[in-house]
Amino acid sequence: MAAKLIATPGQTVGPFFSVGLDRPEWADMTRHNPHGERIVIEGRVLDGDGAAVPDALIELWQANAEGRYDHLHDEQADKKIDPNFHGYGRVATDVHGGFRIKTVKPGPVPGRGNALQAPHINVAFFARGLLRQLHTRIYFGDEAANASDPLLSSIDDASVRRTLIARRSEGGSYRFDFVLQGQNETAFLDI
Amino acid sequence: MAQPPSYARHREGGQPPYLYPDYGSTVKRAPTRPLIHFEHTLSEITGPSFATGWAGPEATDLTKQHTGEPLGERIIVTGRILDEDGRPIPDTLVELWQCNAAGRYHHPVDQHDAPLDPNFTGAGQAITDADGRYRFVTIKPGAYPWRNSPNAWRPAHLHLGVFGGGFVTRLITQMYFPGDPLLQYDPIYQSTADVGARERLIAAYDPDLSEPEWALGYAFDMVLRGRAATPFEVA
Numbered sequence: 057m058a059a060k061l062i063a064t065p066g067q068t069v070g071p072f073f074s075v076g077l078d079r080p081e082w083a084d085m086t087r088h089n090p091h092g093e094r095i096v097i098e099g100r101v102l103d104g105d106g107a108a109v110p111d112a113l114i115e116l117w118q119a120n121a122e123g124r125y126d127h128l129h130d131e132q133a134d135k136k137i138d139p140n141f142h143g144y145g146r147v148a149t150d151v152h153g154g155f156r157i158k159t160v161k162p163g164p165v166p167g168r169g170n171a172l173q174a175p176h177i178n179v180a181f182f183a184r185g186l187l188r189q190l191h192t193r194i195y196f197g198d199e200a201a202n203a204s205d206p207l208l209s210s211i212d213d214a215s216v217r218r219t220l221i222a223r224r225s226e227g228g229s230y231r232f233d234f235v236l237q238g239q240n241e242t243a244f245l246d247i
Numbered sequence: 248m249a250q251p252p253s254y255a256r257h258r259e260g261g262q263p264p265y266l267y268p269d270y271g272s273t274v275k276r277a278p279t280r281p282l283i284h285f286e287h288t289l290s291e292i293t294g295p296s297f298a299t300g301w302a303g304p305e306a307t308d309l310t311k312q313h314t315g316e317p318l319g320e321r322i323i324v325t326g327r328i329l330d331e332d333g334r335p336i337p338d339t340l341v342e343l344w345q346c347n348a349a350g351r352y353h354h355p356v357d358q359h360d361a362p363l364d365p366n367f368t369g370a371g372q373a374i375t376d377a378d379g380r381y382r383f384v385t386i387k388p389g390a391y392p393w394r395n396s397p398n399a400w401r402p403a404h405l406h407l408g409v410f411g412g413g414f415v416t417r418l419i420t421q422m423y424f425p426g427d428p429l430l431q432y433d434p435i436y437q438s439t440a441d442v443g444a445r446e447r448l449i450a451a452y453d454p455d456l457s458e459p460e461w462a463l464g465y466a467f468d469m470v471l472r473g474r475a476a477t478p479f480e481v482a
Contacts (some may be wrong), residue, residue, distance in 0.1 A: 060331045061470045064447050065262050065439040067421035068270075070350040076344025076370040078408060104275035111356075117294060117414045127293035127415075129252070138324050147448065180417050186440050187263035187274030189417065193290075201298050205286055216280070217272035236276050246282035247291050247415055 064189030071111045073182070082165025083147040085116070085159035088219045091127055092121025092160030096229035097194065097222055100153045101183070104237030112183040112234070116157065116194075117146040123163025123175070132166070144163030147212035161196065167206045174208065181234060181244075194232050197223045207245075216243050253287035253475045260440035269434035271395050276402055287415065293349075294414040297340040297374060302321060306372040307341070308359025309385040317367035318360025319386030321462040324450065327379040328409055331473030341479045343371040343383055344409040350389030359391050384462065399409070402429035402436065411471040422467050423449045425427075 067076070070222035081087060086094055101109040119125045124135035126142045147155045159177070167173040173197055181190040195202055202208055202221070211217040219242045235242050265277035310317055328336040346352045346369060349361040353368050355457075369388075373381040388403045404421040411417065425428060430436050432450070439445040447470065456464020 060473065061329060061333055062441075062444050062447055063257060063261055063331055063472055064418060064420050065444050066418060067404075067406075067435055067448065068272075070347075071417050072354040072357055073344065073406065075352055075354050075368070076342050086371070097256060104279075106333060107275075108258065117290075117418070119290075123268045124294040126288060127296070127413075128307060129287055129293055142295060165289055168286055168299060173290065176290070177340070178414050180414065182419060185274075185276035186265065187270065187273065188265075188421065190265075190278065191415075203473065206288075207283075211283065237279050241278060241280055243280070243338050244282050246284040247287060247324070 059240040062136040068187050069113055069182040070183045070186060072195075073111075073113055077113060079146060082145055083108055083155075083157055083216050084144040085141070085143075085157070088140040090120065091136050091159050092138075092141070094158065095161050096156060096158055097232055098154070098156040098229050099231055100151060101149050101155070101234040102104055102236065106238070108149075109183055109234075109236070110149055110151045110153055111180065112149045112153070112155075114147050114149070114157075114234070115180040115182070116147075116159070116177050117180075118143050118145075118159065119162040119165045121160050121178045125165070126245070135163070162195055164201055171206045172201065172204070173200050174205035176205075185208075191247050192234075192242055193220055193231075193245065195221045196230065197221045213241065215240075253292060253412060254472045255475045257472070258441070258444075261444040263438035267434065267438045276360065279434055289417045290399050291391070292413040294412060294416065296338065296409060297410070298385075299320065307381075307383050309369065309371045311384075312368055313366040315366040317347065317364050317386050319364075319367075319389075322387050323382065323384055323462050323464045324379065324405065324467055325382035325456060325464070326466050326468040328375050328381065328411065329379055329468060330416075330468050331412070332335065332471060334473070335375075335407075336411050336471060337373050337375055337376075337377045337379055339410050339412075341373045341381045343374065343385070343386040344380050344406045345369045345374075345385065345404070346391060348386050349460065350391035361389070361391065385464075387424070391420070395434065398417060399432070402427040402433050407469065408471055409471065416471040418471055420469065421448060425449055425452055
């Protein structure tokens, strides 16, 4: 086998990424009128002092409402691709560390072996002060399938597991905060 | 259903750590709990694609986005997006952003006492061709001061983002210039422990890429995570 090439290291997005990466329309993943239940996810990003992080970039990747990814490696023949939903979103935090994403609720997707994964959105998280991205997932508090999700089930500490779950607020939107350090520190993933 | 292919893990020291106190902003932002390790599923090995042709010619030439020409040293930056096995990554989006020749970003938070250039925004996009190649025309960014430590200056750099084939291959990095004396003092560059990996961040000056009487050429390949070897591929 040929010698492997050395992978390029990540480097921080820095504080000025909006020059090149800010695309406010990408925060609305429903803009092409996809099938499925429309949802809003909003929250804040907080650092180790509990201070707002006004320069974070959140990227989202998810399956469509039926639970199919718009990608050649998703070969689930029983689920259709939605031509109006490609599954990628991006949002930057505002000066208060807040963000808001409009999307559709993803369907469940296959896990390894015969496992089924509860509906979730995959997140890549960037900020000044992060030399490379963090990864996490957003699950939904009102999904019974969470109880048998392989990733959630692998986390023994309920208080850690809870950091991955968006909760319905009274207004109907889902609430999900990214807490970078401290008591309610978000569970980040090594993938 | 067959197991999906998965991607190789990063080598020890081949990526920067989250906590690196010499870069002060990591101290309150790096996670303190160990990351949760788990095996790749369809969620990790799939990822977004962007239609070919989405980025037009003006998106790859940052000197042609305004009525006049930006000030500074015109450069051509080109290279290939490859995986660790040397396979080219075609049809993937490359995003570029940078400061101007004086070291100032077109951004309201940047208050560095250096002039803005009305003919330079500093943002570009390219889609790689069948060979995984991208090409930008731009101007060489300036060095600029930052408040990480007294009299600290960032070496000249381009910010580059690439997607690759899956969500796990997503990379945002910086490209530096060969021979820059600021590199040895820059904690962001120095944060990657492995010297070979770190040096991958420095472009190569290539006279064959320079265009006579017009622009200097730099070569910069970006290497994304490759596929994990399956038991059948291990000799």
